[in-house]
Each structure stands twice: as C-alpha cells, then as structure tokens.
Amino acid sequence: MADSRLRLGDEVAQALAEGRAVVALESTILSHGLPAPSNLEVGRELERIVRERGAVPATIAVLDGAAVVGLDDAQLQRVCDPANSLVKLSRRDLGPALATGVAGATTVASTAAIGHAAGIGVFGTGGLGGVHRGARETWDVSADLAVLAETPMTVVCSGVKSILDIPATLELLETSSVPVLGYGTDRFPAFYLRDSGLDVPWRVDSAKDAAEVIATHREHVPGRAGVLLVNPIPVEHEMDRELHDRLLAGGLAKLEREDVHGKHVTPALLEYFHTASEGVSLTANTELVRSNVRVAAEVAVALAERA
Ligand code: PSU
Numbered sequence: 001m002a003d004s005r006l007r008l009g010d011e012v013a014q015a016l017a018e019g020r021a022v023v024a025l026e027s028t029i030l031s032h033g034l035p036a037p038s039n040l041e042v043g044r045e046l047e048r049i050v051r052e053r054g055a056v057p058a059t060i061a062v063l064d065g066a067a068v069v070g071l072d073d074a075q076l077q078r079v080c081d082p083a084n085s086l087v088k089l090s091r092r093d094l095g096p097a098l099a100t101g102v103a104g105a106t107t108v109a110s111t112a113a114i115g116h117a118a119g120i121g122v123f124g125t126g127g128l129g130g131v132h133r134g135a136r137e138t139w140d141v142s143a144d145l146a147v148l149a150e151t152p153m154t155v156v157c158s159g160v161k162s163i164l165d166i167p168a169t170l171e172l173l174e175t176s177s178v179p180v181l182g183y184g185t186d187r188f189p190a191f192y193l194r195d196s197g198l199d200v201p202w203r204v205d206s207a208k209d210a211a212e213v214i215a216t217h218r219e220h221v222p223g224r225a226g227v228l229l230v231n232p233i234p235v236e237h238e239m240d241r242e243l244h245d246r247l248l249a250g251g252l253a254k255l256e257r258e259d260v261h262g263k264h265v266t267p268a269l270l271e272y273f274h275t276a277s278e279g280v281s282l283t284a285n286t287e288l289v290r291s292n293v294r295v296a297a298e299v300a301v302a303l304a305e306r307a
C-alpha cells in the first residue's frame with residue numbers, strides 16, 4: 001500500500017520503528033458489531049488493555065481517503081457514532097473507499113491486510129468470519145478466510161459463531177494451510193460457547209509458547225499464511241446453551257423471513273442476539289473480546305522479546 005494512503009499514528013509508527021509490540025484492532029466490531037454508546041467504551045477499553053500488557057494498540061479504519069493505523073480518540077468517536085454510518089469494508093472494498101473518500105470500518109480481512117502492510121504481526125478481535133450455512137448454494141464464504149490464507153498475521157479470536165458452518169470453516173482453514181492453535185484448549189471455540197464440539201489440531205498453553213510456534217511458522221514454513229489463535233470465552237461469561245440455541249434458531253429464522261444476505265448477515269444477526277437476549281450476548285461479546293485482546297498483547301510482547 002502506497003505511503004500516501006497508509007497513515008500511521010505517531011505512537012504506532014514509533015513503536016514499530018523500535019521493534020516494540022503493537023496489536024492491531026478492527027473497527028467493524030465497533031461500528032457494526034456493538035451498539036452505541038457501549039461501542040465507544042469498548043473501543044477505548046480494548047486500547048487500555050493492550051497498553052496495560054505493555055503493547056501499543058492500533059485500531060484501524062478508513063477515513064478521508066487513507067487507511068488509518070492507530071486512530072486517535074476523535075477518530076475513534078467518529079467510527080463509533082452511528083450518525084456517521086460507516087460502511088463495512090472488506091478487503092475488496094478498500095480501493096473504492098480509498099479512492100472516493102468514503103469512510104469505513106475494517107473487518108478482519110481488511111484489518112489484517114492493512115495491519116500487515118503497516119508492519120504489524122498480531123491482531124486481537126472477537127470472532128472470525130467463515131463459511132456460512134447454506135454456502136453450497138449461496139457461496140457465502142467470508143473473505144476473512146482467503147485473506148488469512150495469504151497474509152502473515154496472527155489473529156486471536158474466539159473461533160467463529162455457531163451461525164456459521166463450523167466444520168466447513170475448519171476444513172477451509174486446513175485447505176488454506178492456516179495453523180489453528182487452541183489457547184489452553186483442545187476444542188475449537190464457538191464464540192459464545194467454549195466448545196464447538198470440534199477439535200483444534202494444535203494446542204498452546206502460554207503466550208510464550210504461542211510466540212514460539214508463530215515465529216517458527218513465519219520463519220521456517222514456506223508461504224504467507226497467517227495463524228489463527230483461538231481463545232475460548234472466559235468460563236464465567238459463557239452463554240447458557242439453551243439461551244444460545246434459542247437465539248440461534250430465532251436469528252436464522254429472522255434472516256430467512258427478512259431475506260438478509262451477504263455482508264448484512266453478520267451485523268443483522270448480532271443485532272438480533274443483543275436485542276433478543278436483553279444484553280446477555282452483549283456482555284458475552286464484550287468479555288470475550290477483552291480476553292482475546294489481552295492474549296494478543298501478551299503474544300505480541302513475547303514475539304517482540306524473542307526478536
Ligand atoms: N463476528 C463477530 N463480530 C463481528 C464480525 C464477526 O462476532 O463484528 C465482523 C468482523 O469484522 C468480521 C466480519 O471480519 O464480521 C465478517 O463479515 P463477513 O461474514 O460479511 O465477511
């Protein structure tokens with residue numbers, strides 16, 4: 001990405017130049033995943049968590065024709081204010097948004113791509129996009145998977161939501177040669193739930209061990225695949241299974257009733273979950289992101305210490 005279109009915040013630029021730990025954070029989770037005004041509180045808190053662990057946060061969005069890496073507080077407010085109607089930007093949308101000056105929030109795909117272009121290697125978020133149910137007919141597979149297949153970025157998340165086809169998502173990650181590491185778990189997490197019922201191929205039990213695997217993957221394995229480090233939601237915040245199953249059924253029915261497709265599926269479902277659970281899913285969502293961002297910061301620090 002040409003320098004004129006990539007704008008690094010001062011603190012991020014300095015940390016990268018000095019080889020210090022930096023953690024990328026996405027903005028779609030703020031603009032499209034969490035309701036205002038808690039989105040701004042969460043956005044600020046995630047940055048605070050990264051700092052507490054000794055790393056520098058770099059929240060990413062597209063503003064005024066540039067990919068901004070390390071939003072300042074005014075920019076964070078702009079992203080979080082629903083009145084500004086930020087567009088959800090996947091990687092394919094970056095060229096048009098940058099060229100036309102449209103303001104947008106970045107997904108896992110576009111955050112990973114921009115973060116890597118800026119020189120960042122670790123990214124903490126909530127859930128990864130994946131293969132949607134019914135993808136055999138709709139071909140709806142998140143670009144998050146294709147980007148992770150060719151972008152050397154470690155994404156720390158709580159797996160993917162059970163609104164997706166989880167077995168198919170894991171198959172595609174294998175096809176893409178993306179290592180999937182369970183963080184203190186042998187099971188692939190399903191966002192609100194700690195266990196999707198599927199195994200992870202590899203497990204690590206500390207940030208230091210994760211950093212060792214990530215560094216070895218980057219340095220010694222041919223190709224440009226990223227790494228997926230999956231961290232289950234903290235036990236005390238895991239959603240009740242019955243509530244979860246009820247929300248899932250209700251959400252899928254709503255999508256069908258209202259004929260929701262494509263990029264609107266994930267935001268529509270999240271909104272339904274937050275409303276129908278009267279905030280239970282919002283708390284779960286917030287807590288798992290906090291936990292993932294903490295792990296991401298610890299891994300980034302371990303990688304920086306190793307270098
Ligand atoms: N999952 C969540 N919250 C989110 C998203 C996914 O629990 O906010 C967002 C992320 O930005 C992710 C994107 O990259 O949705 C995937 O969307 P799609 O399936 O349209 O590619």
Ligand code: MN
Nearest residue numbers: 140142262263
């Ligand atoms: Mn899609």
